[in-house]
Amino acid sequence: MFYYPKLYFRDLWISVPLLGVILIQIFLWVYLIFNIHSDAGQIFLHYNIIFGVDLVGDWWRIYFIPLAGVVVILLNYFFSLMLYSVDKFLARLMSGWVLFFHLFLMIGIILLVRLNA
Template sequence: MKKLSELRSAIKHMFAKRFFRITAGLSLVFFLLSVILPLWQLLPEIKEQVAIPLHYNIHFGVDLYGVWWRVFTIPLIGFIILVLNYIVAGIMWPKDKVISYFLWTATAVSEFILLVGITFVVLLNLTYI
């Protein structure tokens, strides 16, 4: 219980800094976009499909097919990164603040990369449907 209150206190102090509020906000926006984009563009059309394209290779074309819910693997990875980096940055804040800065920067960058990835998966499916 004491450790949990220390973690809450560290996270509260960490988010007092403007940098963490901005990177957390960007990460959350990128994550929400990576969830909303396939829900909005793909879900109505792909639920009836047996298999949908999940990966495109320039040499072979579509080389990975799967069921419709596998499209949400990328947002799931983004959610795991967001939560783990939030917890680890809070744990590391009292010990080494630089690691917390690095983790939140890495979170925002990785969420953006995952958003680009899910955008390409959505475009691939809109092309092949």
């Protein structure tokens, strides 16, 4: 059985994490647009504790990080919608995990922007 998207998004365990993820995505794009400038040239794209900076690239490549977040949202909510009629708990869990994923994405982007400042 397939649930209509209108019924699916009325579930608070689905819609509240989606609202949080959308707000985080808006923050990520605005934060990057105002802090990463096109005249930056080469910027740090990855940093780890052991090796330090291990990936340097063009300024526009940092926008792939929130773009990957959009892809994760679309795929996760599509599969969650497909699973909702079979197992509501798993569909709700997937919606919660995408919010958890985006919190770490936000932390990573904030740290990368501060590293490049």
